[in-house]
Structures are given as C-alpha cells and as structure tokens.
Amino acid sequence: MQHSRQARCGDFLFRWRSYLPILFLPFFAYSFLTFSYLWNSHTLQHVWAAGCVLVALIGLLVRGLTVGFVSDGTSGRNTRKQRAEELNTTGMYSICRNPLYLGNLLIWVGVFSYTRNVSIVVIFVLTFWLYYERIIAREEVFLLGKFKREYRDWCRETPVFVPNPFLWSAPARRWSTRMVLRREYTSILAIGLAFFAMDTAAHFGVEKKIYVDLSWTLFAVSCGLVYIVLRFLKRHTSVLNAPNDLPADAMNG
Numbered sequence: 001m002q003h004s005r006q007a008r009c010g011d012f013l014f015r016w017r018s019y020l021p022i023l024f025l026p027f028f029a030y031s032f033l034t035f036s037y038l039w040n041s042h043t044l045q046h047v048w049a050a051g052c053v054l055v056a057l058i059g060l061l062v063r064g065l066t067v068g069f070v071s072d073g074t075s076g077r078n079t080r081k082q083r084a085e086e087l088n089t090t091g092m093y094s095i096c097r098n099p100l101y102l103g104n105l106l107i108w109v110g111v112f113s114y115t116r117n118v119s120i121v122v123i124f125v126l127t128f129w130l131y132y133e134r135i136i137a138r139e140e141v142f143l144l145g146k147f148k149r150e151y152r153d154w155c156r157e158t159p160v161f162v163p164n165p166f167l168w169s170a171p172a173r174r175w176s177t178r179m180v181l182r183r184e185y186t187s188i189l190a191i192g193l194a195f196f197a198m199d200t201a202a203h204f205g206v207e208k209k210i211y212v213d214l215s216w217t218l219f220a221v222s223c224g225l226v227y228i229v230l231r232f233l234k235r236h237t238s239v240l241n242a243p244n245d246l247p248a249d250a251m252n253g
Contacts, residue, residue, distance in 0.1 A: 031115040035205035059106025066092040066099040069171035091171035096163040182240040185230035192223025
C-alpha cells in the first residue's frame with residue numbers, strides 16, 4: 001500500500017523533476033549573505049570551485065555514459081509519461097538501476113558544494129532522495145507491469161542507486177556521441193550558468209560590489225555557445241539524429 005501511494009505521487013514528481021533545484025534558490029541566496037572565501041583566500045576559493053566543477057562534470061559523465069548507449073526513445077528527458085520498449089540491463093544499468101538520477105545528484109551536489117555550507121548540501125541530498133524515491137517507485141510499478149520476471153531478476157542483482165562496479169556488463173549497443181550531444185546540452189548550460197552566478201554572488205557577498213570574473217565568464221559563455229549550437233542542430237538539422245540501423249534498447253532511469 002505504501003509503495004502504491006509513493007508510485008501515484010511519483011507521477012506528479014516525475015513530470016516536474018527538473019525543477020527540484022529551484023526550490024533551493026532561497027537557501028542558496030541566503031548562504032551568500034554570510035559567504036567568505038575559503039581561508040579568506042580568493043585563490044583557494046577558485047581551487048575549491050574547480051573541485052566542485054569536477055564533481056558536476058563527473059555527474060555529467062555518468063549521464064553521458066548512460067544515454068550514449070541507449071536508443072533515442074529511452075533514458076531521456078521526457079516528463080509526460082513513462083516509456084520503454086525493452087529493458088536496459090547493460091552498461092551503466094548493470095551496476096545501478098537509476099544511473100541518470102545518480103548523475104543528476106552528482107551535478108547538483110557539485111553546484112551546492114560551492115557554498116561550503118554543509119547544511120545546504122545535506123538538506124539537498126535528503127530532499128533529493130525523498131523526491132526521487134517516489135519517482136523510482138512509480139517507474140518500478142511501470143516496469144514490473146511491462147517486463148515482469150525479467151525486471152524482477154534484474155532488480156535482485158542490481159542496486160537501486162549506489163553503483164556496484166563489480167557487476168559491470170558491457171553495453172549491448174554501440175556508442176553514439178550524437179545521442180549524448182542531443183540530450184545533454186541543457187545540463188552543460190546549467191552547469192556553466194550556475195558556477196558563473198555563484199562566483200558573481202560570492203564577490204558581492206564578500207566585497208559588497210558586483211564583479212564579473214573573466215575565467216567564469218568565459219566558462220559560462222562557452223557552455224552557452226555549446227547549448228545554442230547543439231540546440232540549433234537538434235531543432236533545425238538532422239546532424240544529431242541517431243542512426244536507425246541500431247537494435248532497439250530501453251529505459252528511463
């Protein structure tokens with residue numbers, strides 16, 4: 001009964017899952033009112049920020065390694081309904097049942113860690129888990145109804161969220177760079193804008209003046225250009241279309 005209630009709630013949360021970080025904007029903004037550079041050093045703060053970017057990029061890599069080996073109709077950013085033609089059990093899905101959500105978590109932990117506010121990071125992780133727990137419950141109901149025993153067998157062997165690298169199974173499909181580019185350009189833009197905004201807010205919080213750092217500006221502009229180019233190619237050309245001669249594969253996560 002509890003699992004069923006979570007599943008029903010998951011339908012609503014699934015549709016609006018991309019907006020979860022927005023709920024933390026007030027806490028985020030408040031953290032910069034009392035912000036200070038790491039050990040009062042602007043240089044060390046940049047080093048810390050670079051580490052945070054690395055964590056976010058690892059999350060982006062996890063997402064890329066997931067969608068790069070699946071078909072165009074699965075493991076995407078759909079928000080209206082669940083969809084799956086076949087069950088993904090290889091590649092990233094062999095070590096974790098929800099690698100895309102794991103990637104999301106790493107991206108936003110990297111972003112929120114910039115503040116060095118442990119409370120914000122912990123609250124975000126807990127909220128993330130409560131939020132996505134219900135989405136995962138809904139997906140499990142959907143997949144169990146569609147794939148039955150095959151899905152049960154996969155669940156028995158594969159952890160829900162924390163990856164087990166010893167379970168790795170080579171992807172059943174060939175790698176598609178185009179698939180990654182057509183699906184992940186919004187994540188690239190989000191990372192670029194987030195770190196640019198945080199650095200600008202940090203300068204204002206510490207120095208009480210608006211200062212735009214050249215390095216973070218170039219980083220954000222680069223991410224923005226990548227977004228514009230890839231969005232244009234996706235909307236107006238066939239350059240990023242996935243090849244049609246590959247075997248079908250599937251599932252969200």
